[in-house]
Amino acid sequence: MSELLGYPFMQRALIAALLTGLMAPAIGTYIVQRRLSLLGDGLGHVAIAGIGLALVARQAPIPVAVVVCVLGAVLVEVLRQQGKATGDVGLAILFYGGLAAGVLMSGIAGAGAGTLAQYLFGSLTTVTRADLVLVGVLALLVLVPAIGLAPQLFAVSTDEDFARVQGLPVRFYNLLIVTLAAVTVTLAMRTVGLLLVSALMVVPVAAAHNLVRGFFNMLGCAMAIGVVVSLAGAAGSYYADTAPGALIVVLAIVVFAVSWPASVLRDRWRRRLELPELAETAEEELAVPHVAAGTHPHVHGPGCGHREVQHGDHTDFIHEGHLHAQHADHYDEH
Amino acid sequence: MPLTEVLAVQDLTVELGGLPVLRRIDLRVGQGETVALMGGNGSGKSTLVRALLRLIPAERGTIRLFGTPLADFRDWSRIGYVPQRSTVTQSAATVREVVAAGRLARRMPFVPKRAADRQAVAEALNAVGMADRAGSELSRLSGGQQQRVLIARALASEADLLVLDEPTAGVDLAHQRILAGLIEGLVGAGRSALIVLHEVGPLRELIDRATVLQEGRVIHDGPLGELSELRLGRHEHEGAVTDDRWLEGTVER
Numbered sequence: 001m002s003e004l005l006g007y008p009f010m011q012r013a014l015i016a017a018l019l020t021g022l023m024a025p026a027i028g029t030y031i032v033q034r035r036l037s038l039l040g041d042g043l044g045h046v047a048i049a050g051i052g053l054a055l056v057a058r059q060a061p062i063p064v065a066v067v068v069c070v071l072g073a074v075l076v077e078v079l080r081q082q083g084k085a086t087g088d089v090g091l092a093i094l095f096y097g098g099l100a101a102g103v104l105m106s107g108i109a110g111a112g113a114g115t116l117a118q119y120l121f122g123s124l125t126t127v128t129r130a131d132l133v134l135v136g137v138l139a140l141l142v143l144v145p146a147i148g149l150a151p152q153l154f155a156v157s158t159d160e161d162f163a164r165v166q167g168l169p170v171r172f173y174n175l176l177i178v179t180l181a182a183v184t185v186t187l188a189m190r191t192v193g194l195l196l197v198s199a200l201m202v203v204p205v206a207a208a209h210n211l212v213r214g215f216f217n218m219l220g221c222a223m224a225i226g227v228v229v230s231l232a233g234a235a236g237s238y239y240a241d242t243a244p245g246a247l248i249v250v251l252a253i254v255v256f257a258v259s260w261p262a263s264v265l266r267d268r269w270r271r272r273l274e275l276p277e278l279a280e281t282a283e284e285e286l287a288v289p290h291v292a293a294g295t296h297p298h299v300h301g302p303g304c305g306h307r308e309v310q311h312g313d314h315t316d317f318i319h320e321g322h323l324h325a326q327h328a329d330h331y332d333e334h
Numbered sequence: 335m336p337l338t339e340v341l342a343v344q345d346l347t348v349e350l351g352g353l354p355v356l357r358r359i360d361l362r363v364g365q366g367e368t369v370a371l372m373g374g375n376g377s378g379k380s381t382l383v384r385a386l387l388r389l390i391p392a393e394r395g396t397i398r399l400f401g402t403p404l405a406d407f408r409d410w411s412r413i414g415y416v417p418q419r420s421t422v423t424q425s426a427a428t429v430r431e432v433v434a435a436g437r438l439a440r441r442m443p444f445v446p447k448r449a450a451d452r453q454a455v456a457e458a459l460n461a462v463g464m465a466d467r468a469g470s471e472l473s474r475l476s477g478g479q480q481q482r483v484l485i486a487r488a489l490a491s492e493a494d495l496l497v498l499d500e501p502t503a504g505v506d507l508a509h510q511r512i513l514a515g516l517i518e519g520l521v522g523a524g525r526s527a528l529i530v531l532h533e534v535g536p537l538r539e540l541i542d543r544a545t546v547l548q549e550g551r552v553i554h555d556g557p558l559g560e561l562s563e564l565r566l567g568r569h570e571h572e573g574a575v576t577d578d579r580w581l582e583g584t585v586e587r
Contacts, residue, residue, distance in 0.1 A: 148444045155435040158425050165387050166439040167410030215427040
């Protein structure tokens with residue numbers, strides 16, 4: 001490990017990974033909340049056009065890509081706000097246009113496929129000192145609003161109408177979210193890479209959702225997971241001699257896979273705690289006769305094949321012409 | 335004695351996609367008044383609410399909140415909006431986090447929550463009887479409980495006018511009675527309320543006046559008792575809705 005930290009290029013790569021691990025899940029939390037999970041992926045494609053442009057113009061890739069990606073993000077958001085991007089087609093054209101333009105321009109610039117690949121999946125050895133300074137400054141510019149404006153951004157991403165009636169500048173905040181997402185995506189190109197960055201925005205958030213309760217806890221937990229997998233992935237890829245992005249994303253998915261059974265256990269525990277309260281509310285309403293279903297080996301759940309029906313405060317499952325509702329360790333007839 | 339005007343809508347016309355949805359609407363709510371906004375599906379109730387909260391633009395007419403034209407109105411903490419429950423994104427958010435969003439009209443960006451904010455959230459949760467569920471995820475609560483949380487969020491800003499969009503939709507009769515008692519207590523404390531309703535149900539007792547829309551026009555404005563079934567056509571808003579019919583309604587949704 002000390003050998004690893006001895007290399008200046010690894011020090012730079014690890015700092016870049018740390019910052020990406022903080023930023024991507026922080027913005028990802030809002031993006032996921034707004035059901036735009038794949039926005040990061042699309043913006044990654046737009047950033048590729050920026051790389052191509054930088055190669056043609058012989059400029060440093062990160063600044064050019066940031067500008068191009070932010071412009072693309074603002075365009076997408078303005079179209080969405082005007083209700084013109086309701087179909088996915090406009091977005092698809094923009095995103096794939098970005099990818100195609102990037103490949104085309106890098107070809108014109110005489111750069112091979114390998115040059116582009118280092119931006120697509122990350123590359124530890126390419127983080128220059130100038131890159132790191134820029135990444136550090138922009139990371140600060142992303143993290144300060146992402147955390148400082150968390151209550152406002154939370155309100156805008158979960159209930160836009162209510163936020164507007166609270167007098168919040170909803171349009172501005174929406175533009176801010178996509179702009180921060182665009183900057184994050186571009187800065188991640190050295191570590192996870194443009195094609196995999198979306199995973200680092202979404203997967204830690206999904207894992208955190210399984211592990212903790214509450215939006216702000218989820219934000220913090222997702223950032224912690226992001227940092228751990230980014231650092232471990234960057235360090236591990238040095239030993240495995242592989243693209244860091246691939247390992248970072250695989251590690252994030254491992255964390256998600258582990259968090260899933262944890263959430264099932266937590267739900268079971270919670271249900272045990274919350275059952276007495278539910279029984280109480282049921283009493284004050286109507287006394288429903290309690291009829292337990294006979295021997296019932298099948299376990300109902302979402303997608304178990306039985307149609308689900310919302311019934312007051314719980315879900316019933318239509319089972320051979322009658323309704324089954326879960327009650328502690330058995331099912332009731334409803 | 336004339337009531338202090340809280341909400342006044344005059345000659346309002348709203349178009350959606352070029353089609354007039356609301357035509358020459360007049361609506362007013364005085365201080366301490368509870369007004370029901372009624373009408374069948376597609377009569378324009380929700381559109382009217384959205385227009386007077388500036389969520390959609392008006393084609394023509396004037397809207398005044400607390401005597402101020404809507405375009406100049408900035409005092410948003412005086413409005414407590416309770417949207418339809420189905421429009422709220424189901425997220426990981428806890429009850430306390432959702433209710434705290436109701437303080438945003440009074441908070442500056444980048445300034446952390448103050449003691450007054452925490453206290454207002456706690457009081458709002460107490461008022462709706464949900465204080466013991468503050469740490470639960472909203473998505474795990476029953477429909478009636480979620481509705482109470484959304485009302486608490488509107489109360490957290492210490493609003494003077496509550497605008498409730500179908501608060502009883504998808505809520506069973508027992509919980510509708512709880513909601514009715516809750517709203518009655520709030521209005522009794524000097525607030526005003528505009529309640530969008532599809533069916534009157536247990537809220538009947540607390541309604542001072544009803545404005546009824548049909549196809550985007552006001553067809554009745556006055557006490558509920560004056561409403562005749564004939565004027566309302568097929569949609570029956572009058573009288574006791576039997577439990578059976580109520581249940582049919584929920585299944586449709």
